[in-house]
Amino acid sequence: KKYVYSFEEGNATMKSVLGGKGANLAEMTNIGLPVPPGFTVSTEACTVFYENEKQLSEEILVQLQEKLEVLEKQTGKKFGDKENPLLVSVRSGAAFSMPGMMDTILNLGMNDHTVLTVGQKTNNMRFAYDSYRRFIQMFSDVVLEIQKYKFESILDIYKEKNGCKDDTELSVENLKDIVEEFKNIVRKEKGLDFPESPQEQLILSINAVFKSWNNPRAKAYRNLNDIPHNIGTAVNVQSMVFGNMGDDCGTGVAFTRNPSTGEKKLYGEFLVNAQGEDVVAGIRTPKSIDELGSVMPEIFKQFVECAQLLEDHYKDMQDIEFTIEQGKLYMLQTRNGKRTVHAGLRAAVEMVEEGLITKEQAILRIQPKQLDQLLHPNFDEKTMEQAIPLAQGLPASPGAATGRVFFNAEDVVRESANGEKVILVRRETSPEDIEGMVAAQGILTSRGGMTSHAAVVARGMGKCCVAGCESAKVDEELKIFIIGNERIEEGDYISLDGSTGKVYKGSIKTVEPELSGHFSILMEWADKFRTIGVRTNADTPRDAKAALRFGAEGIGLCRTEHMFFDEERIPVVRRMILSETTEQRIASLKLLLPMQKSDFKDLYTVMEEKPVTVRLLDPPLHEFLPTEEKDIVALAKDFEISIERLKETIHSLQEINPMLGHRGCRLAVTYPEIAQMQTRAIIEAAIEVMKEQNTTIVPEIMIPLVGIKSELDYVKSIVVSTAEQVKEEMGSSIEYLVGTMIEIPRAALLADEIAKETEFFSFGTNDLTQMTYGFSRDDAGKFISEYKEKNIMPDDPFESVDQDGVGKLIELGVKLGRTTKPSLKIGVCGEHGGDPKSIEFFYKTGLDYVSCSPYRVPIARLAAAQAVL
Ligand code: ADP
Ligand code: MG
Ligand code: MG
Structure with a gap:
């Protein structure tokens, strides 16, 4: 099996074998860019390494030797040679970019002999010793795992002693002493001499890169970014070029577009007379890439051309690392640049305008969840x-x-x-x-x-x-x-x-941001491609307005109970709940009616003719009652009953399992007058707004927590008779829909029955998940993280819908529902309505729309388009 590839043998599609860095080095080599020659030890070798008790196998060692000889031929240099020593870098690179996770070793091949040769050949002893001391430092850190500061403090001491600000000011003699001191540190820390043999240095380094795949930092990064742990990293061995040989040398990094704003303009930094990580390590403050134009105009021109070529080739913003050795430019890395979502949107839209990519590609390039950042506050x-x-x-x-x-x-x-x-x-x-x-x-x-x-x-x-x-x-x-x-x-x-x-x-103070033109353009494109509707969960005109601004096409869930918690209303609500007779309850409900009605009028006014789904009262009633002693005392006084009696009533309303208790449509069964009041408010409000605005509104009344067909029949008859009565009273012929939530597994199993009496379904996936798993969603947080850690469950089913189990119920519900009523409108409300992975599933299942919180509307719109593409 092939484990080692020359750059000439690879290409950009081989990321899983060569890692991102190796695949792109190969690609750049093959499109004729100036890349120092080298080879890549594959990710598969990393897997073999772990199977082989963390040793390179014989087969790999043989291939390594072969490619090393090829490299020696290509460069005309040899490892440890007296005349012309080969120096290489050893660079890690996994299939997914893991910035800063595994360290690079430069100048490998340096030892007490080659340092002299390098110094004589370049006529620059200072440079040779500087490279040597850097090599010892990096090798000791990455391979020997000696703490970095031990070396840095020696450098600091020398700088101070000699009054140097920068390490470039240290003399050859200083550097020679520093090298000796560094080797002493290694001896002291590890009880061994610094390895002189380049072969040995190389093998130890490759081993170290493979081992670093499993260091805690790398693991943490993979966990954070959902990167699998078993794919391994590749190692790139590349002949060195030097940015630190003098003032006609340098090193830098640049993006083909600005990674913060997306502006199409080269963006980056460089340092003259510096090597590798100097730019990113913040040791010296680098210069802007534009200045390269005045420092080295010819090189700058070449670099601009290379950058353009790379962007055209990859059709995406590139993040490029380069080095200049004695007036010659070398490309050392390219990858798709990480960018802010602002920049991502602008670049995607502009690339479509430039004809570089298609609209579909632009849409697929933005991660829906990232849009979140755009919607977040700025300073007032x-x-x-x-x-x-x-x-x-x-x-x-x-x-x-x-x-x-x-x-x-x-x-x-x-x-x-x-x-x-x-x-x-x-x-x-x-x-x-x-x-x-x-x-x-x-x-x-x-x-x-x-x-x-x-x-x-x-x-x-x-x-x-x-x-x-x-x-x-x-x-x-x-x-x-x-x-x-x-x-x-x-x-x-x-x-x-x-x-x-x-x-x-x-x-x-922070304020809401303005949405950019590029955002709206991309969202409009997304809307053209998506086939599934996006509504919002909103209970107030404020939320509804925000959601409309983000592109919501209607309200998929208005939770009426949120209207009950208002400070002025809660006393009336409490009075209603604590009523001892139906007459008393009806009296309180009369007071609530105009309040609910005005809420709905406001919502309809904001939403104009867009659909608004209102859910009848859902939570267990005790949620509205006071729990603190002082509130109970005040309420008793207000109601003119004794504290004891009030406490008794409160106590009697308490439930052992409230989420499985007296809630949802069960409330309407025991207190039909509540459903009557709400229906009246919904219909009266709609009729009035229709008259005022001269529009057509079709209210959607949604009955929650249905599990039994006859239970639905009962509540529906209350709703319909009330609505019809209101219509007659007001002389209106308004149309309205009555639908049900599917959130109890039994309802999904009997969806064909339920569908007979209902005009729409809305899957309440929060409750459906809770009841399917038997996980209390308010308590599951305590153990779900442990389930995830122990790999019992990959995802939190309350975040991303469980497609295997809960999903099966949804599929069944859709299928059965549509057997009865082929045109049945079906949506989903609940957290999953704003989760991209779930949205893809809902699209495949054939739902008509998702409904999510206002801030997730843009995410849902984009995810819905991506689901189609
Ligand atoms: P990272 O993945 O952390 O970016 P790299 O492998 O890209 O690490 O190496 C970091 C830097 O080291 C590069 O940007 C480059 O400046 C320098 N470097 C790596 N290989 C070479 C080389 N063959 N010649 C000169 N510099 C190199
Ligand atoms: Mg690094
Ligand atoms: Mg790099």
Whole structure:
């Protein structure tokens, strides 16, 4: 079996074998770009490595040797050679990009002999020793697992001793001493001499990359991003080119479009006389890529051409790493660039306009869940006028964030679990900080550029980030940071504007964002492709308006009980519930009628002629009653009954399993007058608004929690007789629909029966999931995370619908329902209506629409289009 591939032998489609980096290096090689030659040890070799007790098998070692010889021929250099030594980089690269997860080793092949040859050949001893000390540092970190700071502190000591600001100022003699000191560290820490043999260095390095696949950081990243653990990483071995040989050298990274805004303009950074990670590590502050045009005009021109070629070739925004060695440009990596959703939308829309991609491709390129970020708040402009920035950093990832300052991931995770809004402040972030970055509202770093770890990761998460705020002196140990005269301590409030890079003291009010033109264009395209409707769950005109702005086509679920919790109404509601006779109850309901009616009128007015589905009262009644002593005392006084008696009544309403108790249509069976009042409010409101606005409204009345056909018949007869009475009273011929929720498994099983008496179905997948699993949805949180950790259940069935079980009931319900009534309109309300994976399933099942919370409407629209494509 083939385990090792020369770059010439691969291509971009081979990501699963060669990893993303290797496949793209091969592709670039084959389209004629200047890529230093090399080869890739495949991900399959990684799997074999783990099967073989973490050793490279004989077969792999033989192939490795072969490709090494090919590489020696291609470069005219040899490992450990006296005349012309070959130096390589060892670079990890899995099928999915895992930034910063596994480290790269540069300058491998350096030893006490080759360093001299390199120095003599290049006539630059300083460069040779600088490369050597970097190699020892990286190798010791990645392969020997000696802590980085041990080496860095030696460098710091030498810099200080010699009054150097940058490490470029260290002399050859300094560097020679440093190399010796580094080797001593290795001896002290590991009790062995630093390996001199390049062969041995290479094999140890490949082993280390394979091992790093399973380090805790890599595992955490994979868990976070749903990347399987068993696919392994590839290793790329590539001949070195040097960006650190002098001022005609350099290294950099660039995006073909701006990854924050999407603007079609080269965007990136470079450093003269620097190697590899210098740009991203934030050791020196890099220059903007535009400046390369004045520093090295010829190279810049070439680079612009390469970048354009790559974008045209991959038909997507590219994130490119390059190095310049003595006036010659080399491409070292390309991949599809991570971008903010703003940038993703703009680039997708503009690429369609440029004729680079199709509308379908543009739609598929945006992850529906990412749209969430667009809908999230920015700082209130008025408040901002008065706000005085403390400091200016780099606008690394847009958005606004306010919160209390904490200085390490652990504290951030803890505080945010306690409900605090938290800002993570660090000198710079590293992969160990990922969990903290997830939990934080925003991230502030004092070091690093636009492509630093913090910036890249935050953009990927859509999290507000200000990076490289150099005027902030961060002390992570003392848990303070100082800007000028200001001292910010742990727990203090600050605010970050990730779009301008400004940092403010205190908390700043945030406001809803404006939606961009590119957003609407893409959403319009999505609407053309999708076949499934998108409604919203809304109970108030405010929610309804927001949902309309996001493109909702109607209300799929109006929960009437939410209208009952209003401060003015709750006393009347309580009086109604605590009534001892039907007459008393009817009297209270009379007071509630105009209130409910005005709610519905407002909703109809906002929704115009769009469908509005109103659900009759659903929760168990005790939810409306007071629980605290002082509220009970007040209520008793108000009702002029004794506290004891009130407590007794409250007690009598309590249930052991309220979610399986006296709720839903069961309430309408025992208290028909409640359903009557609600029906009257729904129909009267519609008739009045129709007259006022001269429109046509067809109210949809939805009966919840039906499990028995005759139960539905009973409640429906109440609804219909009331509605007909209202029509007669008001001389109206209004049409209305009566439908039912399918949320009890029995209803799904008998959907053909139920469908006889109903004009629409709406799957209440929250309750349906709860009842199908027998998991109380209010308590399941306590154990579901453990189920996920122990791999008993891959997903939380309350987030993404369980297609195997609950899904089977939905499929059956649809099939049976439509056997009775082929044109039966069927929707879904509940959390799953806004979940992309579930939406794809609902589309396949043949539902007519989904209904979700207003902020998820755009997500649903896009996901519905993607389901079709
Ligand atoms: P990462 O996956 O963390 O980006 P890379 O494997 O891309 O790691 O390596 C990081 C950097 O090291 C590259 O951007 C490049 O600057 C430098 N590098 C890697 N291989 C070589 C090489 N053969 N010659 C010169 N520089 C290299
Ligand atoms: Mg790295
Ligand atoms: Mg890279």
